[in-house]
Amino acid sequence: MHAEAVKGHLDSILLASLEPQPLHGYAIMEAVRAGSHASFDLPTGTVYPALHRLERAGLVRSKWSTVSGRRRRTYELTDRGRRRLREERQSWKLFSRAVSNLLSGAPAGATP
Amino acid sequence: MHAEAVKGHLDSILLASLEPQPLHGYAIMEAVRAGSHASFDLPTGTVYPALHRLERAGLVRSKWSTVSGRRRRTYELTDRGRRRLREERQSWKLFSRAVSNLLSGAPAGATP
DNA sequence: CCTAACATGTAGAATGGCTAGCTATGCACG
DNA sequence: CGTGCATAGCTAGCCATTCTACATGTTAGG
Numbered sequence: 573m574h575a576e577a578v579k580g581h582l583d584s585i586l587l588a589s590l591e592p593q594p595l596h597g598y599a600i601m602e603a604v605r606a607g608s609h610a611s612f613d614l615p616t617g618t619v620y621p622a623l624h625r626l627e628r629a630g631l632v633r634s635k636w637s638t639v640s641g642r643r644r645r646t647y648e649l650t651d652r653g654r655r656r657l658r659e660e661r662q663s664w665k666l667f668s669r670a671v672s673n674l675l676s677g678a679p680a681g682a683t684p
Numbered sequence: 685m686h687a688e689a690v691k692g693h694l695d696s697i698l699l700a701s702l703e704p705q706p707l708h709g710y711a712i713m714e715a716v717r718a719g720s721h722a723s724f725d726l727p728t729g730t731v732y733p734a735l736h737r738l739e740r741a742g743l744v745r746s747k748w749s750t751v752s753g754r755r756r757r758t759y760e761l762t763d764r765g766r767r768r769l770r771e772e773r774q775s776w777k778l779f780s781r782a783v784s785n786l787l788s789g790a791p792a793g794a795t796p
Numbered sequence: 797c798c799t800a801a802c803a804t805g806t807a808g809a810a811t812g813g814c815t816a817g818c819t820a821t822g823c824a825c826g
Numbered sequence: 827c828g829t830g831c832a833t834a835g836c837t838a839g840c841c842a843t844t845c846t847a848c849a850t851g852t853t854a855g856g
Binding site for chain 3: 689691708709710711728729732733736754755756757
């Protein structure tokens, strides 16, 4: 299956992946691939810039470490990040409900 | 609530709105607003270019008419459009399931 | 008469994800 | 030994799409 566009929901996905525990970029990509049952296979050119964006926005915080010779940058949620994640969950609910409703051809009234 | 981005799912939404019956642009905007319970209030600068794009892609077909002095361009689905809509519905299911799964913090295994 | 709703459109900015390229280490296998 | 794969990080620039802002014209109603 060709790469599905994550359009507009990348941030939510990344934040959510960091909620249970801090992770480094590469591990995030794997977590997303696994958690989406391979629907999303995010390229590095998508993930790393996005993480930098989230850090600049103060939603995540990073620190470098070295594990068996390989340098890692581990990200964790900030308080603002956690708050944002809550909001994102809420708006995803509204968004997905709206799209599902429209795609189902509902006569305007279903799933209120 | 600030304008929700329809990012990447506009085409599906437009095609779906034309499934029950042909509509003109303005009516499509109203149908989407109603069907999404006002979550999506698409600006004309989004809808009209998108419809032209869909027409160029052979997914919809349009014809002009005049109703009480006002000119209208009414769009209807082509066969290719209908086929595409079926595909879009399928991939929306996969997409939304994947995102919901990730946002719920599922330990990779939920909603298979 | 003037405004709101109806109806369609375009140009250009802004966004944001993807492609393609780069660097570097550790480990398994032939 | 050296070749290749998985691990780990990064950026520049392309491209598609959506939104902002503007432009145009009609009809209905106060």
